[in-house]
Amino acid sequence: MxxxxxxxxxxxxxxxxxxxxxxxxxxxxxxxxxxxxxxxxxxxxxxxxxxxxxxxxxxxxxxxxxxxxxxxxxxxxxxxxxxxxxxxxxxxxxxxxxxxxxxxxxxxxxxxxxxxxxxxxxxxxxxxxVVDELCVEAQYTGLKNVKRTSIFHALNQKAVARKYAESIKRDYEELNLIVIHMGGGITVGAHHLGKVIDVNNGLNGDGPMSPTRAGSIPADGLLKYIERSGLSLSDINKLISKQGGLLSHLNTEDIRDIVADIEHGDKNSEEVLNAMAFQIGKEIGAKAAVLHGEIDHIIFTGGISHSSYVMELIRPYISFLAPIMVYPGELExxxxxxxxxxxxxxxxxxxxxxxxxxxx
The missing domain is CATH 3.30.420.40 (ATPase, nucleotide binding domain)
Structure with missing residues (x-):
């Protein structure tokens, strides 16, 4: 059977x-x-x-x-x-x-x-x-032939959004939520009535830096780096998506090790982790603007959300926007x-x- x-x-x-x-x-x-x-x-x-x-x-x-x-x-x-x-x-x-x-x-x-x-x-x-529910405005960049693409933790973001909606006996399709998945990559999605109308491309150089991804980089600085290094397009893609972020700055992607170093007085690790939290907070603020400030809840998920240290770094940037819920790990x-x-x-x-x- x-x-x-x-x-x-x-x-x-x-x-x-x-x-x-x-x-x-x-x-x-x-x-x-x-x-x-x-x-x-x-x-x-x-x-x-x-x-x-x-x-x-x-x-x-x-x-x-x-x-x-x-x-x-x-x-x-x-x-x-x-x-x-x-x-x-x-x-x-x-x-x-x-x-x-x-x-x-x-x-x-x-x-x-x-x-x-x-x-x-x-x-x-x-x-x-590759779930793409971006509103038209979110697809535009400042170059006519370059559009923003939607690559994010769609499965887990939508799963925790539905779980939260179920917990308050509401439908996902009637809520405005900001969902943040924090893992090897970090994506921040604006969920408007069941559609993710804006989200950073967490793989290819968009949004906050993460344990292994570079996030948004000033174009001028990146172009000069490419010119100096002589790296191929494939090498640059690998650098941005697999060798950036915390790994680039601190030679480790493990949040637990970084927090332990900070607790032992490592000021460089502290500064880098503070910068990542700052960038996450800034991205959440951008999604709040997309939702016109009408936010039912802010929801965190992914492996990094297990870290109370990181969560406390982020909270001051966003606590005034909406209530915060944390679903550590993933529901994939x-x-x-x-x-x-x-x-x-x-x-x-x-x-x-x-x-x-x-x-x-």
Missing amino acids: KKFILVLNLGSTTTKVALFRDLNCHIVKTYSHDKELISQNINEQKAVRYHTLMMFFCECGVRPEEVSIVASRGGLLHPVEGGTYLINEDMLKDLTEGRYGDHASNLSGILAADFAENYKIEAVITDPV MEALAYGAYTVEQDRNLLKTYRAEETHD
Whole structure:
């Protein structure tokens, strides 16, 4: 009897797998991978990651045949509206070819599709990082042929927004919220009546710096740096998205280590962490303006929100705007299971991904 939802969430260094009965988590496991594997491209990692998935079934005593649907983290695709999408041939082709970028999340969908094909079931993604609900004004930059793109922690941001709405017995679609996901990247979203109408691109140099990402950089300074360093476009992208932020300044991305250094009198670490908090506060203020100051709640989530030290640095910048709620960690596995469960209950909610004819 098919009775489980299989949830896959692949990160750059981990494979997280769970089984849900309806919306109740039956078991969840996280597997860490060595540097040799994660240095390979996503297609080279595929066999090892799939083996990890099958090992999970052996360890938890459940047969793969008992899975009714696979719920996967969404990868880098063309912009889509929020919701749950079938992993079809168009999506699989874009993920496999890395048409919109290479990221470990692409492999989630690829692995889910393989499993689904082997066991004759469907695989879906929910609220991928490319959810784009930006208002027209938010898409503009000062250059005619350059537009802002929406890449953010859509899955977890929308999950905690819905969780908060449920806690006060309101609908997400009737609230104005500012949601901040603070992890390896930091994204700040203005949620207006169920749509994220403005959010910083937390991957590619927009918004506050984070543990590994540079955030917004003055264009003149960046251009001069490129000229001096002679780095390629690929190298600069890596610098901005993987080697920036706290890692660039302090040679570590671990908030716990940085706070410990501060408590032992490290003034440089203190100054850098204060600067990150300042930038987060400033970004929240910008989203408050987007919402015309009509904010029901400010919600923090992500791994860094576990740090009371960081939270206390940010609060003075924003406490006058609206009440603050903290959901430490993330609700991604629950959100993926929820997306799959809802489309099993109502097929009309399942959306179709179509490949774009052209891609600049």
